[in-house]
Amino acid sequence: MADLTTSGHAxxxxxxxxxxxxxxxxxxxxxxxRLLVDAGLYQGExxxxxxxWDSLPxxxxxxxxxxLSHAHLDHCGYLPALVRGGFAGPVLATSGTAALAAIVLRDxxxxxxxxxxxxxxxxxxxxxxxxxxxTAADAERAIALIEPQAYGEAVRxxxxxxxxxxxxxxxxxxxxxxxxxxxxxxxxxxxxxVLFSGDLGRTSHPLLLGRDRPPAARTVVIESTYGDRVxxxxxxxxxxxxxxxxxxxxxxxxxxxxxxxxDRTEIVLLALADxxxxxxxxxxxxxxxxxxxxxxxxxxxxxxxxxxxxPGAVDAITALPDLRAVHTAEESxxxxxxxxxxxxxxxxxxxxxxxxxxxxxxxxxxxxNTVVLTGYQAVGTRGRALLDGAREVKIAGRxxxxxxxxxxxxxxxxxxDAGELVAWLGELPRPPESVYVxxxxxxxxxxxxxxxxxxxxxxxxxPRLGERVLLD
Numbered sequence: 001m002a003d004l005t006t007s008g009h010a011x012x013x014x015x016x017x018x019x020x021x022x023x024x025x026x027x028x029x030x031x032x033x034r035l036l037v038d039a040g041l042y043q044g045e046x047x048x049x050x051x052x053w054d055s056l057p058x059x060x061x062x063x064x065x066x067x068l069s070h071a072h073l074d075h076c077g078y079l080p081a082l083v084r085g086g087f088a089g090p091v092l093a094t095s096g097t098a099a100l101a102a103i104v105l106r107d108x109x110x111x112x113x114x115x116x117x118x119x120x121x122x123x124x125x126x127x128x129x130x131x132x133x134x135t136a137a138d139a140e141r142a143i144a145l146i147e148p149q150a151y152g153e154a155v156r157x158x159x160x161x162x163x164x165x166x167x168x169x170x171x172x173x174x175x176x177x178x179x180x181x182x183x184x185x186x187x188x189x190x191x192x193x194v195l196f197s198g199d200l201g202r203t204s205h206p207l208l209l210g211r212d213r214p215p216a217a218r219t220v221v222i223e224s225t226y227g228d229r230v231x232x233x234x235x236x237x238x239x240x241x242x243x244x245x246x247x248x249x250x251x252x253x254x255x256x257x258x259x260x261x262x263d264r265t266e267i268v269l270l271a272l273a274d275x276x277x278x279x280x281x282x283x284x285x286x287x288x289x290x291x292x293x294x295x296x297x298x299x300x301x302x303x304x305x306x307x308x309x310x311p312g313a314v315d316a317i318t319a320l321p322d323l324r325a326v327h328t329a330e331e332s333x334x335x336x337x338x339x340x341x342x343x344x345x346x347x348x349x350x351x352x353x354x355x356x357x358x359x360x361x362x363x364x365x366x367x368x369n370t371v372v373l374t375g376y377q378a379v380g381t382r383g384r385a386l387l388d389g390a391r392e393v394k395i396a397g398r399x400x401x402x403x404x405x406x407x408x409x410x411x412x413x414x415x416x417d418a419g420e421l422v423a424w425l426g427e428l429p430r431p432p433e434s435v436y437v438x439x440x441x442x443x444x445x446x447x448x449x450x451x452x453x454x455x456x457x458x459x460x461x462x463p464r465l466g467e468r469v470l471l472d
Contacts, residue, residue, distance in 0.1 A: 011189040011471040013219070016056060018439040019465040021048050022225055022378055023074035025439060026056075027196060029471075031189035033064040033157045033169045037196050041077035041108070043352060045380030052078065052133055057466070061086035065157045067171050068093040068146075069198030070182035071100035071262055077108050080138035083145070092155055094173050095148040096181020096308065099299045100262050102143045107261070107292040109139035111353050151175050151183065151212075177201030177211030178414055179263035180303055186215050192471040194219040195432075199439070200416040200424055202231070206267050207300070207313045216429040219471055224440030225376060226417040227448030232410055238271045242280040244370050244407045249282050249341040253368030253404075258356045258383060260349035260375070261293035266300050267412055268345055268374055270313060273320040287335055289326040289346040289355050329355075336362035349375055351382035361395045369404040374412040379441065422451055433472070434459045 017026035017040060024042035029035045042048040060082045068076050068091060079091065079101075093101060112132035149155055149171075157169040168190055173183035178201035185196040195217035204210060248255045259265045265288065275281045288294055297317070304314040317323075326332050332355050335344055346356035360382070363369040377383035382393050386406050392399040416424065425435070435458055437449045445462045453460045463469070 011192045012468050013194065013221075013436075013471055014468045015436070015438065015463040015465060017042070017051075017465070018074075018223075019463050019467065020442060021045075022376075022439055022441060024048065024051065024078075025069070025075045026078065027221060027438075028058070029169070029187055029189060029194065031169050031192070034058070034062055035157055035169055035171065035187065036063050036066045036082075037185050037187065038069055038075045038198075039066050039078040039082055040072075040074040043074055043350070043381070044378035044384075048380070052081070055085075059086065061088065063087050063089055064169075065089050065171075066091045067185050067187075068097050068101060069176070069185055069196065070179055071097045071104050072179065072199065072260070073104055073108060075199070076101045076104060080105060080109060080134035080142040083142045084134050084138045089145070091142070091146045092149050092171055092173075093146055094151060094181040094183050096299070096303060097183070098146045098148040098181070099302070100179070100181055100296060101146060103292050103295045103299070104262060105139040105143055106136065109134055109136045115353070149173060154188070172215075174214060175209065175212040177205050177208055180208060180300060180308065184214055186217060189471065192219070193217040194221060194471055195428075197222045197421075197424070199223055199225070200421060201414050202416055202420060205310075205414055206270055207263070207309050209308060209310065211424075213427050214424060217432055219434045219436070220425065220428070220432045221436045221438055222421060222425065222448070222452075224421065224437050224445040224448040225415045226413070227421060227437065227440045227444035227451075229417060229444075230419055231413060231417045236411065237280075238275060238409065238411060239280075240407065241271065241372060241409050242275050244372055244405070245275075245281045245284075245343065248368070248370040248405070249284060251368040252341060253366065253370060254335075254338055254341060254363060255343045255370045255372060256356065256359050256363055257343065257345045257372045257374060258349050258351045258360075259293070259345050259347060261290045261347040261354075262296045263414065264349050264375060264412065265290065265293040265345055265347070266297060266314075266317060267414065269317045269320060269323070271412070272343065273316045276321060282341075283322065284341050284343060285322045285324050286320060286343045286345065287324050287326050289332050289335060289344055289359070291327065292354075293345070293347055294325050294327070333358070335359065349383065350377050351386070357382075357395055360393070361400055364393070364404045365401045367403040367405070371404055371406050373406065373408045375410070376413060376415060418448055418451060421448060422455055425452065425456060431456060432458050434461070436469070437462045
């Protein structure tokens, strides 16, 4: 096992994930107290997913604390595996992240267990017997460790605060405007300071309050999911989505919208509510087929009462005519032969798991149906294959023919694009001394790094997986 202790008195930052790819966010700060910022799962290509099973280069019980930027699986989904490995310290998160992470982790554990059983019965796993990465019990133990924090309050990690393993480290969260509860994470370690952007939202979110200005930090770790592109500015009224729904209804088909259960489902429903209000789409039932999405919607409703969402936005969703919640597996299966045109919003957003997979299995072979992709599709996912024009996709060990229409609506993205990322960096009260570009495919990370070098006078690097750097 590699030695990840500090060298002298300088804090050490180690990039344990989200380096060379978009997912698997894990950043270790060792400054006497060991703090892990994010504990995310790898998603997408098998070469990355296999890393979820590798042991971290440090004992999990040596961590003083974990800080979560937000509740998406690639930022929080490894937490139960940490607990399974012996971590028992506090997990710091905003109240929104705490509520949503509980939903996400329970769902992830359920899927882990379900997929291991399916692999065993189907005989398509190379492991004998196939086991889950973690169990529902591990997820519950992880959830019990989460300690909600307010935005802007510095929390000490060390003997006088949480963690109790020595050192002088504080953590504070700054509103990031990506999903409910999302935050940039400012860590102070003695004279050193490092700001982790987390996933940054756009300057205007349809549902949430906008992101706050970032605080000063000597070092910045910035995401680059859209580091090589600028979001399309057209179609703010989702005319493309409306056209796709109208075409599909005329054909007598169903529209399947793979959507992340957290935030993306709510934004899609808000757009559908607006289209119905303006008479742009016909009167068809809209099914939300994701228990996790339904639970997340309740969290958003609670957040509306705390004034964390834009006024009236959540009410507009719940007022959507013919909005139907699908709770049971039997109800979900019936949607594959609905008997009338309908819209099915179901997780996951990249079609990697969840109920949307069986909808695709049954509906993709029929030309009357449509699949609408609503956001970033990572390399190696079914969503990316569909986006790239695949004629077949593999589902449950078998290839399924793609005859349905596939439509992409990129206007749903709540990830900051290249220009917005650079602008956020320019909002720091003082220019940082060093910037590390992470959480992007190689081309996107390198493109953003080049742009930052051109526009800001600071050292810029795209770190390798496992690379260690000293913080001044």
